Amino acid sequence: MGQCVEIVKNLSGSGATADIHEIAGIILKDISLTTRVLQIANSIEYNRSGKRIVTVSQAIMVLGLAPIRSIAYSILLLEQLPNHAQAEHIRNACLMSVMGGSLARMIAEKAKLEDPEQGFITAAFTQLGKILLATFLPAEQRDMIRMVREEGKTEEEASKLVLGLRMEQLGKQIGEFLNLPTSVTSYMDPFNVSDRDLPQIDRKLLQVTMLTHRACRAVACAKSVAEMEEALRSLSQFKESGINGLDLARGFRNVVQEIGKFYAVRPSGEFWSKAMLLCQSDGKGIAQAPVPEPSASRTPDLQVFQDGVLMATEMMSGDEINLNQLLSVIAETIYLGFKARNVVVAVKDLEQGGAIAAQAAYGLHAVQLRESFVVRPELDAGLLTGMALLNGKDIAIDNAQETHILEHLPTWIATTEPAAFLLLPIMQGEVPVGLLYIDGPLLDASSKAPPEVQRELKIIRKEIVLALRLTGHS
Structure with a gap:
């Protein structure tokens, strides 16, 4: 996680003032990260110029600082997880972070935000508390999971009982301790923006961050496809962003395809599995009534x-x-x-x-x-x-x-x-x-x-x- 924090801290300056060679040096510290950044930067989805990118500096100049930051963050979380006893739970939290960020980027583009990549970072870092919990507080996480599964508590209720605060609050406090830029920390607890953060908040970006966070939580907490679709459909009432539930379902499907294509790991875990189930439903139940589970008449593919x-x-x-x-x-x-x-x-x-x-x-x-x-x-x-x-x-x-x-x-x-x-x-x-x-x-x-x-x-x-x-x- 340390490299992720360093990348966000050092790559959050504006493209006009940042030293490209200094930024490239951060990525070049890790040869495997460098290789993967260049591979993804050369994909047709990112590099529309057709000119082959051979250095990190060139990638930054051609694609811009923000896309490189998002790519590097995703690679570090998805491809370089340690062989940790909590690996399954950490992977689940990291996937939620990257998928939430990718979904926010897509929504930000649809909502015509000036910098969609900023949507990636703000949404991704709302999951920092969940990642830290899985990595450093496994006993507390097990207690929370038990409360949710056996006692019917919500994740927020369990977090308050076990940690004394919500996971978003935990993530923001750690983010501020690590001196993450205020352009990131101001959005890390999107439903409780402090008076101190209000002056620099971009209202539309905040709406996108909130919407994405709610969507990820809806998928994570649902017990069936119908329940996921019902939850996403209810978010279509969240009019400020101009995004509806069908957009969210389509966004999840696109994100699953993006992650499956670009990153060298085969994602797994409960959150990824639920996202794939939602993709299989194709969002058909979002706009109308909830769809039933797939019928037995359908055949294997x-x-x-x-x-x-x-x-x-x-x-x-x-x-x-x-x-x-x-x-x-x-x-x-x-x-x-x-x-x-x-x-x-x-x-x-x-x-x-x-x-x-x-x-x-x-x-x-x-x-x-x-x-x-x-x-x-x-x-x-x-x-x-x-x-x-x-x-x-x-x-x-x-x-x-x-x-x-x-x-x-x-x-x-x-x-x-x-x-x-x-x-x-x-x-x-x-x-x-x-x-x-x-x-x-x-x-x-x-x-x-x-x-x-x-x-x-x-x-x-x-x-x-x-x-x-x-x-x-x-």
Whole structure:
């Protein structure tokens, strides 16, 4: 986070007065950051001149200071997260920051703000408190999550009870302590602007920041697509910005595509999963009544599976295989292909005594399943997860809420209340080395995927087996 703060502090001067070489020097301190900035700066979306950009100084001169600042901030948050015990929660908070910033930039452009990139920074930094909480106060964060899930508290109520203040207040206080520019800190608690900040507040920028923050919170707190759309539709009453709920839904879809295209990581986590679910709905329920969950008559998207298999194959062809990235790609492929509610890719974890444990998860309960999905076949022989692994047979359930099924489900699956699900064991010969779990509305009508999708799933399982063998995990 320190580099992010340094970039925002030092890159917040005006383009006319800032020393380009000094600014370039900040980015050049990190060679990987430099490389990625140049790669993105040369993309057609950013560089419309057609002239190849070969230095950071040139990138600043061609694109301007503000876009480079936003690109660098996004790269640092999305691609250079440490291997931290809280990585999943930190990643979730960082994604919310970058997605909120990107959404604000799009809204600012539509609202014809003079500097849309400033919208990126002000909206992104409203999430600083959430990032700090996940990074430095894990016990407090766990208490807050428990209050929200088990006691029905809002995030704001839980924050006040545990921290004594709202997360936006925490972020702003730390931002001021770090001497972030007032052009940033003035907007970091957008719903409680102080009298001291009022003289320099751009009212329209404040409205965009508030709207984006509310939209991200709506998606993060929703429990279904319909609930997300209802929340975003209610924001269409927020007339000052000239943006409606449909604009927000479209904006989220564009942001998901932008992040998926530009950044070298495969995003994951609960917030990202919910944003993708919203994208799949295409915002059709925003302008009218809430749309129902996807119907069982819809079929899996074969093209998504084929593209995902191709990508996984390409990842396997390199000199080194990044197992975590590969499994994340596979999980995302299944998630999007089935338009699933939850997907888990679990493989043998040597650190847990060879138990089959979640390594990648997408969906409404991604964080919960990622933390709790562990199967020990012999000990779990009475549960469906254990049966699938011990017998090496696929299990398809389309009546998951019936008592005789619930009795044979692990608690951590039962509490997510699936209507239908698949358990697909990953076998190396006769030995189980992994398990795919998929639940969602497309599984309600049929206990099996279409034959062509089944073929792709077989290929996926074979690739996982090969990857585990090549990386020494089996």
